[in-house]
Amino acid sequence: MxxxxxLGAAKKLxxxxxxxxxxxxxxxxxxxxxxxxxxxxxxGPDADSSTYExxxxxxGLDRPIWVQYFYYLQDMLxxxxxxxxxxxxxxxNDIIRVLPATIELASVAIIFGVGLGVPLGVYAATHRxxxxxxxxxxxxxxxxxxxxxWVGMVGLIIFYAWLNWAGAAGRIGFAYDGMFVSYTGFYLIxxxxxxxxxxxxSALRHIALPALILGLNSVSFLGRMTRSxxxxxxxxxxxxxxxVKGLSERSVIWKHAFKNILVQLLTIVALxxxxxxxxxxxxxxxxxxxGFGQYLTDSLLMGDMNAVMASVLFxxxxxxxxxxxxxxxxxxxxxxTK
Amino acid sequence: xxxxxxxxxxxxxxxxxxxVEPTRKALFVKSFKKLCKNPLSASGVVIVTLLLxxxxxxxxxATHDPLQQDLARTLSAPSIAHWFxxxxxxxxxxxxxxxxxxxxxxxxxxxxxIVGPIGxxxxxxxxxxxGWIDSAxxxxxxxxxxxxxxxxxxxxxxxxxxxxxxxxxAIALTAWPPVARLARAETLTLRNSDYVVAAQLQGxxxxxILFHYISLMCLPSLIVRLTMNMATVILTAAxxxxxxxxxxxxxxxxxxxxxxxxxxxxxxxxxxxxPGAAIMLVSLAFNLLGDGLRDLLDPRTE
Numbered sequence: 230m231x232x233x234x235x236l237g238a239a240k241k242l243x244x245x246x247x248x249x250x251x252x253x254x255x256x257x258x259x260x261x262x263x264x265x266x267x268x269x270x271x272x273g274p275d276a277d278s279s280t281y282e283x284x285x286x287x288x289g290l291d292r293p294i295w296v297q298y299f300y301y302l303q304d305m306l307x308x309x310x311x312x313x314x315x316x317x318x319x320x321x322n323d324i325i326r327v328l329p330a331t332i333e334l335a336s337v338a339i340i341f342g343v344g345l346g347v348p349l350g351v352y353a354a355t356h357r358x359x360x361x362x363x364x365x366x367x368x369x370x371x372x373x374x375x376x377x378x379w380v381g382m383v384g385l386i387i388f389y390a391w392l393n394w395a396g397a398a399g400r401i402g403f404a405y406d407g408m409f410v411s412y413t414g415f416y417l418i419x420x421x422x423x424x425x426x427x428x429x430x431s432a433l434r435h436i437a438l439p440a441l442i443l444g445l446n447s448v449s450f451l452g453r454m455t456r457s458x459x460x461x462x463x464x465x466x467x468x469x470x471x472x473v474k475g476l477s478e479r480s481v482i483w484k485h486a487f488k489n490i491l492v493q494l495l496t497i498v499a500l501x502x503x504x505x506x507x508x509x510x511x512x513x514x515x516x517x518x519x520g521f522g523q524y525l526t527d528s529l530l531m532g533d534m535n536a537v538m539a540s541v542l543f544x545x546x547x548x549x550x551x552x553x554x555x556x557x558x559x560x561x562x563x564x565x566t567k
Numbered sequence: 568x569x570x571x572x573x574x575x576x577x578x579x580x581x582x583x584x585x586x587v588e589p590t591r592k593a594l595f596v597k598s599f600k601k602l603c604k605n606p607l608s609a610s611g612v613v614i615v616t617l618l619l620x621x622x623x624x625x626x627x628x629a630t631h632d633p634l635q636q637d638l639a640r641t642l643s644a645p646s647i648a649h650w651f652x653x654x655x656x657x658x659x660x661x662x663x664x665x666x667x668x669x670x671x672x673x674x675x676x677x678x679x680x681i682v683g684p685i686g687x688x689x690x691x692x693x694x695x696x697x698g699w700i701d702s703a704x705x706x707x708x709x710x711x712x713x714x715x716x717x718x719x720x721x722x723x724x725x726x727x728x729x730x731x732x733x734x735x736x737a738i739a740l741t742a743w744p745p746v747a748r749l750a751r752a753e754t755l756t757l758r759n760s761d762y763v764v765a766a767q768l769q770g771x772x773x774x775x776i777l778f779h780y781i782s783l784m785c786l787p788s789l790i791v792r793l794t795m796n797m798a799t800v801i802l803t804a805a806x807x808x809x810x811x812x813x814x815x816x817x818x819x820x821x822x823x824x825x826x827x828x829x830x831x832x833x834x835x836x837x838x839x840x841x842p843g844a845a846i847m848l849v850s851l852a853f854n855l856l857g858d859g860l861r862d863l864l865d866p867r868t869e
Contacts, residue, residue: 251710379843
């Protein structure tokens with residue numbers, strides 16, 4: 230038993246390494262496909278030909294492609310992603326700087342997604358085939374089908390321009406910028422720790438709308454998944470037994486069936502979190518949220534190759550990690566795998 | 568007639584009715600009727616049909632020329648003359664949305680005819696041959712799946728340069744892995760079925776078995792998958808258009824219409840609201856249709 234488990238873990242690690250290797254290869258290929266001249270991006274359009282030549286050699290572009298590939302792998306594995314043209318600092322530093330904003334946004338969004346999606350799924354499963362189930366199906370299908378950037382804009386029009394409930398673009402009102410100590414990089418926590426309640430309210434007003442809209446997709450995803458997990462449990466014999474025993478319906482649903490889908494749910498939430506990163510690229514652009522997504526799109530539009538490739542690679546890494554996490558969580562908490 | 572039927576199917580004369588010829592057509596009609604019975608999938612069918620009509624008859628339905636600028640009437644609110652209002656160049660938004668349906672269908676069509684065969688080929692080969700071919704193909708598939716599709720499409724478009732065709736290629740490159748996985752799973756269940764083994768014993772080549780026996784059997788579930796994919800394709804294409812990387816203006820693509828309308832949205836909401844509603848409606852329709860088709864083919868999921 231134990232030996233097979235180690236073997237399984239080794240196999241898993243092997244797959245991860247191959248995937249990482251593939252990610253690196255893919256970003257390398259994409260980088261070479263780019264019609265942008267990497268030398269020109271560094272020296273600028275006004276440089277004379279000798280400077281150009283020098284940088285060209287310095288970047289190793291005269292070497293055969295497989296040597297370039299080798300150096301690329303070496304750079305990436307040692308954590309050297311090059312300098313971003315837009316900011317002039319190492320791309321790694323940039324990513325670390327913008328990441329908290331995105332994590333904060335995605336975390337609030339996932340809380341909303343779980344808080345609404347899971348009860349919705351349970352409700353649909355327990356009211357199967359009835360009006361509530363159909364309504365849930367329609368709601369979740371809408372969540373799947375709406376372009377998130379569009380909902381973001383409609384939200385801004387209604388809740389900012391018309392009703393003036395939500396804050397404008399950005400993470401916090403201008404007046405509060407720099408008025409609190411940055412402990413964690415998460416404004417909601419930092420403002421509270423600094424004891425600046427007004428700033429906290431401002432931050433909350435700014436994050437509420439983008440996070441809710443970003444979370445819509447998770448609501449749909451988690452709602453649908455919860456529904457099918459619950460349906461599976463509710464059709465089992467032990468649920469029937471519990472009902473025959475005379476337990477209340479509420480206790481059957483929550484203490485028996487729901488308890489058994491928790492492990493599955495946990496793994497799904499990890500995957501949903503990854504999906505939020507994708508939506509964040511669009512939502513951050515709409516709400517001028519200074520996070521990872523906006524950094525990626527800004528660098529894309531500027532043709533900043535280093536920054537784009539490092540960001541894409543980073544997202545790939547996060548996805549691999551989240552997949553792994555969801556596997557590990559499943560193995561850890563599922564009593565059957567013990 | 569009866570004699571031919573009897574030879575083909577000896578049970579026919581014994582009073583055991585086994586339909587041979589009419590099955591496929593009859594089954595199709597029956598399935599279609601069943602699909603339309605569910606109000607949700609029926610509305611999907613209706614919207615997709617409307618989209619097709621809109622695209623084919625665009626010149627008849629549109630009230631204005633979608634590219635005709637009218638600088639005297641920029642940003643005018645919805646009215647009887649301009650049902651959905653006008654944009655920053657005074658172009659009629661309703662007409663642009665009508666013509667935009669052509670762009671949307673063009674993207675869906677191209678992506679589907681690229682993704683379907685590639686996914687089918689890789690998936691069936693992987694499942695049928697197994698061994699190192701399977702491992703190699705599946706590792707590549709895993710790598711593509713480990714990227715979120717929008718980010719991967721962004722990276723490809725960044726590499727190829729903005730434009731409608733490049734967006735199509737980028738979306739196709741990100742959309743094939745789920746199709747390949749599905750085709751592989753189907754092939755695995757079909758590989759050892761009696762009719763495939765019979766064909767093998769008769770000496771059919773692997774090529775023949777893959778294309779004449781297995782691929783055809785994979786088609787129904789593949790079509791469902793591709794239909795559900797279309798909703799994602801529409802959303803990804805719109806997102807690329809919104810980021811300015813997809814279709815370029817003045818082409819009336821819905822995503823890029825939202826993108827240009829963004830600068831004016833707080834005063835002129837109709838620039839953003841209507842194209843987005845169109846995207847949502849069409850994507851919803853394909854989701855409903857895909858859902859309905861899936862229930863039809865696999866009643867257990869209901």
